[in-house]
Amino acid sequence: MLRVFYSDLRFLLNQLSLKICIGIVMGYTLMFVVVLKIITLFLNSGNFIYGEDVLSAYGDVAIFAITAATLLIFSSDFANGTIRNKLVNGIKRRHIFLSAVFNGMLAAAFMTVIVTLFETLLALVFTDGFMTYTLPELSNNFLMLIITSASIGAFTTTLVMVFGGNRISYFIGFIIAFFLSLIGSEVATKLYPMNGKCTLQGAKLVLYTAYDRFMPYMHFEGYPRWDIYSYLLGSFVLTVLSITVGLVIFERKEIK
Helix, strand or coil: CHHHHHHHHHHHHCCHHHHHHHHHHHHHHHHHHHHHHHHHHHHCCCCCCCHHHHHHHHHHHHHHHHHHHHHHHHHHHHHCCHHHHHHHCCCCHHHHHHHHHHHHHHHHHHHHHHHHHHHHHHHHHHCCCCCCCCHHHHHHHHHHHHHHHHHHHHHHHHHHHHHCCCHHHHHHHHHHHHHHHHHHHHHHHHHCCCCCCCCCCHHHHHHHHHHHHHCHHHHHCCCCCCCHHHHHHHHHHHHHHHHHHHHHHHHHCCCC
8 A cells, every 4th residue: 555655646746737736826826916916006095915815815716726636637547547557466446546545635735735835925025914813823724724625635536536537527526616616605605794794593504604614615715714623523524435435436446
């Protein structure tokens, strides 16, 4: 298992698609800051850019960036025959699957670390500092993003392994990301309306709150609202479900 994992990890670190995805997200973040700065200067109404504004940039595109990175990286394993060659060489299916998922988690976490550090640098250079965040809160936010990204990386990598790198995995991956992004916006709007008064009641309030608290895809919506243990639990459940269901399917899947 470790031999397969280390081999896949070397392959991952040399992947051009991962570097391209990271570069695109960093470029988006830089453009976001520049445009925000220009708008603020032209308005000249006493408004300031704060570090929190910059740190929100990655959250806007994170689930799509992670989905794109993992789909591009691991679909190539099927396209170039790597998965089939591993099976021919006697490597067990569960080792192949687990290695891919763990590397998918690392890829997502690595992207988040690089982009978040870049965001922090931009915040220190181009803004008037942080309005509400303290250093411990920044650290917790950083840790939360890494944990959340890793669980989403596990889920999207599982999609690739389950669908065998077919084009349908791209379609389904992005459809899920888009659909969950819409749900996240709806939940955030209902729980935290602009007027500050939530009108949800009963079972609907419980359901929306639970989704907001434990669903990893929701954790990129706005600022952190829950304790780190809630994020850990939600990410743990998504990761375990992805691995459990994905492994059962992959063990029975025909590899072409």
